[in-house]
Amino acid sequence: MGYHTTPEKMNAIFSDLSKDYLIYAPKRFVGDGTFTDIDTIRYGEITDLAEIEFAEKSDYSFKEVLLPISETLFYFTENEMKEADPPKKGAIVFLRSCDLHGLKRMDTIYLENGAVDTYYKRLRDQTKFILIGCENSFDNCFCVSMGTQKSDDYDAYIKVDGQTVLVDSHWDVLDTALAGQAPAPVTPDSVTANDTVVTIPETVPQTLFDAPFWEDYGNRCIACGRCNFVCPTCTCFTMQDIFYTDNGKAGERRRVWASCHVDGYTDMAGGHAFRNDKGQRMRFKVMHKVNDYKRRFGSHMCIGCGRCDDVCPEYISFANCINKLNDLVNDTVKEEN
Amino acid sequence: MTTTALNTNNSDNPYLPFLSEIIDVIKHTEIEYTFKMTYSGAVKPGQFFEVSLPKFGEAPISVSGIGDGTVDLTIRKVGKVTDEIFENYIGDTLFLRGPYGNGFDIANYKGKEIILVAGGTGLSPVKGIVDYFSAHPDDCKSFTLLVGFKSPNDVLFKKDFEEWEKNLNVIMTVDTPVDGYCGKCGLVTQYIPDIPIKNSDQAVGIVVGPPMMMKCTITELFNVGFKEANIWISQERKMCCGIGKCGHCKIDDTYICLDGPVFNYTKGKFLKD
Numbered sequence: 351m352g353y354h355t356t357p358e359k360m361n362a363i364f365s366d367l368s369k370d371y372l373i374y375a376p377k378r379f380v381g382d383g384t385f386t387d388i389d390t391i392r393y394g395e396i397t398d399l400a401e402i403e404f405a406e407k408s409d410y411s412f413k414e415v416l417l418p419i420s421e422t423l424f425y426f427t428e429n430e431m432k433e434a435d436p437p438k439k440g441a442i443v444f445l446r447s448c449d450l451h452g453l454k455r456m457d458t459i460y461l462e463n464g465a466v467d468t469y470y471k472r473l474r475d476q477t478k479f480i481l482i483g484c485e486n487s488f489d490n491c492f493c494v495s496m497g498t499q500k501s502d503d504y505d506a507y508i509k510v511d512g513q514t515v516l517v518d519s520h521w522d523v524l525d526t527a528l529a530g531q532a533p534a535p536v537t538p539d540s541v542t543a544n545d546t547v548v549t550i551p552e553t554v555p556q557t558l559f560d561a562p563f564w565e566d567y568g569n570r571c572i573a574c575g576r577c578n579f580v581c582p583t584c585t586c587f588t589m590q591d592i593f594y595t596d597n598g599k600a601g602e603r604r605r606v607w608a609s610c611h612v613d614g615y616t617d618m619a620g621g622h623a624f625r626n627d628k629g630q631r632m633r634f635k636v637m638h639k640v641n642d643y644k645r646r647f648g649s650h651m652c653i654g655c656g657r658c659d660d661v662c663p664e665y666i667s668f669a670n671c672i673n674k675l676n677d678l679v680n681d682t683v684k685e686e687n
Numbered sequence: 688m689t690t691t692a693l694n695t696n697n698s699d700n701p702y703l704p705f706l707s708e709i710i711d712v713i714k715h716t717e718i719e720y721t722f723k724m725t726y727s728g729a730v731k732p733g734q735f736f737e738v739s740l741p742k743f744g745e746a747p748i749s750v751s752g753i754g755d756g757t758v759d760l761t762i763r764k765v766g767k768v769t770d771e772i773f774e775n776y777i778g779d780t781l782f783l784r785g786p787y788g789n790g791f792d793i794a795n796y797k798g799k800e801i802i803l804v805a806g807g808t809g810l811s812p813v814k815g816i817v818d819y820f821s822a823h824p825d826d827c828k829s830f831t832l833l834v835g836f837k838s839p840n841d842v843l844f845k846k847d848f849e850e851w852e853k854n855l856n857v858i859m860t861v862d863t864p865v866d867g868y869c870g871k872c873g874l875v876t877q878y879i880p881d882i883p884i885k886n887s888d889q890a891v892g893i894v895v896g897p898p899m900m901m902k903c904t905i906t907e908l909f910n911v912g913f914k915e916a917n918i919w920i921s922q923e924r925k926m927c928c929g930i931g932k933c934g935h936c937k938i939d940d941t942y943i944c945l946d947g948p949v950f951n952y953t954k955g956k957f958l959k960d
């Protein structure tokens with residue numbers, strides 16, 4: 351149901367909800383970026399709508415709410431393991447349409463691919479999602495190419511327009527709280543075009559995995575992993591056991607974000623590693639995002655947020671790479687005919 | 688079997704290991720031991736457990752034998768977790784979770800002429816198959832076990848070989864002999880052409896070992912007339928979860944931990960890291 355209300359009313363509702371929920375939204379952190387004079391926009395807790403950065407794309411995605419950078423799974427002594435307690439409160443997350451599609455990709459991995467992940471599920475079940483509209487496309491966005499520019503699978507849509515807050519609620523708790531506010535039809539803002547357009551090759555012949563095309567990436571990529579860390583659909587982790595004192599038996603088992611671009615991702619005992627070449631790591635990631643995942647699960651993994659392009663210190667563009675790969679595939683097919 | 692699922696733990700938690708007791712330790716070499724562990728539940732050769740040691744981490748280890756209420760884990764001591772496992776003795780307990788992966792399906796091999804080729808510790812995941820046909824030799828037309836080890840000092844499962852030799856055609860070879868060794872030498876591949884096979888286009892090949900060894904062995908099997916669809920391999924990759932989440936084992940649209948580690952070669956040959 352749609353409503354027009356005021357920031358004061360909305361903040362009062364959030365204040366009430368904060369008894370049961372932590373509220374996460376993109377916030378501006380001043381002078382926190384790569385250089386001290388650059389701000390970053392990343393997720394943090396908010397108590398007031400005014401704290402939310404609505405005008406720009408967030409550098410990092412919401413994924414850390416459901417998949418913390420480092421998450422304790424167990425506390426242990428030598429002979430006992432105790433599951434870490436879930437957070438006492440649920441979460442409310444503000445996010446854009448592309449990221450909401452990203453949530454589906456996380457769900458697929460954590461709820462459907464093999465056993466249900468207890469830790470993800472218990473956070474997911476207690477999380478509500480509030481859509482932020484996009485009045486215009488940002489740099490490097492290609493959501494329209496990926497079909498993620500619109501979503502109606504939200505618990506609420508909220509837009510702040512001066513002294514009016516436009517709400518479209520799919521959540522009974524909000525409907526109850528907003529009872530008495532002016533009903534009005536509210537449609538989320540969404541874009542219909544981006545400057546960046548990608549064309550994804552339907553299939554990539556395996557013979558192109560070793561094409562010289564990837565060498566350029568091998569020479570430029572410094573394996574920092576930032577493209578993976580900002581990506582809302584990168585879900586990999588590594589297990590890590592830590593202990594509190596050197597000789598003590600007590601400690602915890604955690605999982606921490608992992609990156610397929612960073613050394614060590616495929617290391618096996620005996621010192622053997624796959625994809626030592628960074629160009630091959632790029633190939634692996636690109637194929638996963640716009641080919642492998644789709645073959646297994648039916649939709650592309652990449653949701654076209656362009657954050658990987660925004661963040662890369664070597665100015666490597668994932669979107670360009672897809673387009674160049676598409677050209678290469680077309681050329682190869684032509685040559686063969 | 689004792690478990691310490693504390694009341695507060697969610698028993699559906701797939702990361703929650705259970706305690707399993709070591710009931711025997713068989714020392715093959717200085718760095719390779721078999722730990723016989725209590726386990727009752729369905730399990731197949733080629734499946735694996737995550738051995739989970741608080742403070743040290745987890746390591747995927749293949750099932751190298753299946754007994755009544757037990758599984759064997761043959762472990763090579765190479766690092767953090769495996770070093771620590773070797774600090775344990777009969778009566779001690781280890782945390783395990785699993786079994787994971789698809790494993791080998793014995794039914795695919797029954798009634799066939801079989802050549803099983805293993806390199807070194809690659810014998811572990813297929814040992815259950817050898818045990819089965821050694822105990823039921825009439826379930827197949829013929830069974831040749833061809834195994835290569837680095838040197839006579841690296842030979843695993845010596846006792847089992849004595850048993851297998853009774854019913855199966857066993858060929859064991861070493862890369863580098865030592866003084867006093869009078870067995871076969873050289874790579875496994877050179878012995879393949881001499882293995883008697885009546886219908887090579889119907890015969891089954893099972894190949895597990897280091898990547899180069901698998902590649903050369905499969906080429907040799909093709910040379911003697913084996914069909915792709917009759918060759919089975921097992922793949923080893925880095926694994927952190929074993930349940931399709933951590934991503935480390937993924938190759939194209941395949942998760943080795945879920946869809947493998949055992950593959951028919953018609954699928955396995957396309958796996959490109």
Ligand SMILES: Cc1cc2nc3c(=O)[nH]c(=O)nc-3n(C[C@H](O)[C@H](O)[C@H](O)COP(=O)(O)OP(=O)(O)OC[C@H]3O[C@@H](n4cnc5c(N)ncnc54)[C@H](O)[C@@H]3O)c2cc1C
Nearest residue numbers: 617618619620621746747748749762763765766767768769
């Ligand atoms: C499906 C599957 C089945 C497996 N089955 C078995 C099995 O039956 N038996 C078995 O023993 N192993 C098996 N392995 C391998 C086993 O999981 C690894 O050996 C184990 O995880 C190593 O863990 P770790 O903590 O002891 O070593 P770590 O401390 O993690 O050491 C491994 C890392 O240290 C380095 N390293 C360690 N040792 C050496 C070395 N000797 N030379 C050079 N570098 C080294 C490497 O960089 C390697 O990545 C299997 C693996 C898989 C995926």
Ligand code: SF4
Nearest residue numbers: 581652653655656658
């Ligand atoms: S691959 Fe890049 S554009 Fe695609 S979802 Fe990840 S960060 Fe966004």
Ligand code: SF4
Nearest residue numbers: 571572574575577662
């Ligand atoms: S952000 Fe750029 S340099 Fe860093 S790992 Fe990704 S592609 Fe390589």
Ligand code: FES
Nearest residue numbers: 929932933934944
């Ligand atoms: S081992 Fe984690 S996804 Fe396969």
